[in-house]
Amino acid sequence: PEFNDYMKESRKFGKAIWELTDKKDVDIVFEHPGESTFPVSVFVVKRGGMVVICAGTTGFNLTMDARFLWMRQKRVQGSHFANLKQASAANQLVINRRIDPGMSEVFPWEDIPAAHDKMLDNKHLPGNMAVLVTSPKPGLRTVEDVLAVNGQA
Template sequence: QEDPQVKAGGDPMYGASFRIWGYETSWGSFAQFTKVQDHQCLPKPKHLSYEAAAAYMLVGATAYRMLTRWQEHEVRKDDVVLIWGGAGGLGSMAIQICKAFGAKPIAVVAGEDKVEYCKKLGAVGVIDRRKFNHWGMLPHWEDNEKYNAWLQGARAFGKAIWDVLGEKKSPRIVFEHPGESTVPTSAFVCDTGGMVVICAGTTGYNATLDLRYHWMRQKRFQGSHFANDKEAKGFNDLVLEGKADPCLSRTWKFSETGAAHQLMRENKHPHGNMAILVNAKKEGLKNLEEAKKA
C-alpha cells in the first residue's frame, strides 16, 4: 500500500515492491499454512473441489493479463490468436479465455493425443509442431543458405495457420512462453500491427527475431508477468460463471510433491493442470462442511 506506484493509482505490477506469492516470496505455497494478504483471496467457486479451485489461478490469471491488459491489443471477437503449448496449463486457460471473448484460438502442440483435447476446450484448429524442423534461434541473415531454410520453415508454419482458418489471415495475437525456440517464428507469423506477448522462456532465454519484419510491419513484442487484482478477479469470474474450467488432470498427496515436480521436469505430466492435497483428507471435497465430515 505504501508503494509509490500504488499510491499514484498505477498498475501494482509495475511497483518496485511487487512480488508474486509463492514465486518471488520466501513463503512458498506447498505448506500446511502460509501467509497471504487479504486482497489476494478470491471467492472459491462452489461447484469446484478444493483441489480444482487451487489449480487454475496462477496460469489463468497470467493468461488473462496477456490477453486483456495491453491497450490496442486486447483480445476481441474474431481475433486469430496463436497459442503455444495449447494442452499445457497456460495454453488450456488461454484457449478458454479466447473462446469466452469470441476469438479464434489456434493451438500449437507436440502430439496427436493433444489435438482433440484442445479442440474440446474451444480451439478452432490445432497445429502439431513436430511436422516442422526450423525451430531454434534465428540463423544470421548473412548466412543465405541457413536463413533461407529457416524462412521456408517459418512460411510453411504460417501457411498451416491459414489452412486451419480457410483464409489468409494471420494471428493478431501470439501467446508466447516457450521463448528461444519459437520467438523467431512467432515474430514472423504475427500479423501486421499485431502483438507477440510473452510470459516465460521455457526453452531458453536468448530470443532472436528479424527486425525488418518487426519494424516494417509495426508489430509489438510485449512482456507480461502474472496479473494484478483486477485481472485475477476477471479470470476467477470466468470460472465462477462456468466459462472456464480448471482442467485438473491429476491430484497428488502432499507427500508426493517432489514426484509431481519431477514429472514436470521430465515433461511427462498430463494435459492441463495438477494439484496437491495439503490439508484436505481426500479428493472431491467442496466446502468446510464436507471437509469436517471427512
C-alpha cells in the same frame, strides 16, 4: 542457405495456421519457449499484432529478423503475472467470491474442441469461457469443495 531454410519452415508453419483460421493471421501470439520459437512467433503474428512473451524455457537470448517488427508494425510485450504471494492473494479473492470472472460458459474437459469451434465461429456467449480440468462440476472453489462432492471429505 540457413536463413532460407528457416524462412521456408516459418512459412510452412504460417500456412498451417491459415488452414485453421480460414487464411486469417493471428492477432496475438503468447510466447513461452522464448529462444527456440520467438522469431517464428514474430513472423506469424498479423500486421499490427502483438507477441506477448512471459518466459524463456528454451533460452533467454532472442535473435530475429527485426524487419518483421518495424515493416509490419508488430509489437512485443513482456508480461509476468505475479509472484507466489500475489498469485495466492488473487486466488483467495476468487475463493471468497470477491471477483466475478464473468463466466458465460463452462465446458467439461472432453468438450474443449467444441468450445474452440464456438469461438472460431463466433457463436460463444458474451463473457469468459472456462474448462473444468479436475473439477467434477462448476462452482467448486477449493480442494475441500471437490473432496466433499466426491464424498472424500
